Amino acid sequence: MPRSGPEGRTLLRRAVWTAVTLLVGGCTSGPEVSIFFPPDGAHFFAGDTIHFAAEGSGLSHPTDPPSSIELVWTSSRDGFIGEGPRLDRNDLSVASHRITLRANGSVGSAEDAITIYVDPKP
Numbered sequence: 001m002p003r004s005g006p007e008g009r010t011l012l013r014r015a016v017w018t019a020v021t022l023l024v025g026g027c028t029s030g031p032e033v034s035i036f037f038p039p040d041g042a043h044f045f046a047g048d049t050i051h052f053a054a055e056g057s058g059l060s061h062p063t064d065p066p067s068s069i070e071l072v073w074t075s076s077r078d079g080f081i082g083e084g085p086r087l088d089r090n091d092l093s094v095a096s097h098r099i100t101l102r103a104n105g106s107v108g109s110a111e112d113a114i115t116i117y118v119d120p121k122p
Contacts, residue, residue, distance in 0.1 A: 031110040033103040052087040
């Protein structure tokens, strides 16, 4: 549940999953990918499960199988943290993390990034 932290930042203790959709098809503006959970600037305590979720569009041709889209998550602090549109982690280092999602599809690639904070347990 969200609560206020230092400087009015949001601390997230638990998360409720939101549906994840990976749209496949042509896109006139090129491939796009968006991290929609957690929100940019979110705070968590060490050991809490952090749910990551993303969606994308225009990453592959309509005839390509959804499995032809590769989604790779990385942390500026811990390196590679997983693959796919959804990811759960409870072992990120206590630190600020720039989380990057890179999507590679048959018609191109796209990237999105957020910053999250893993704080020591009180």
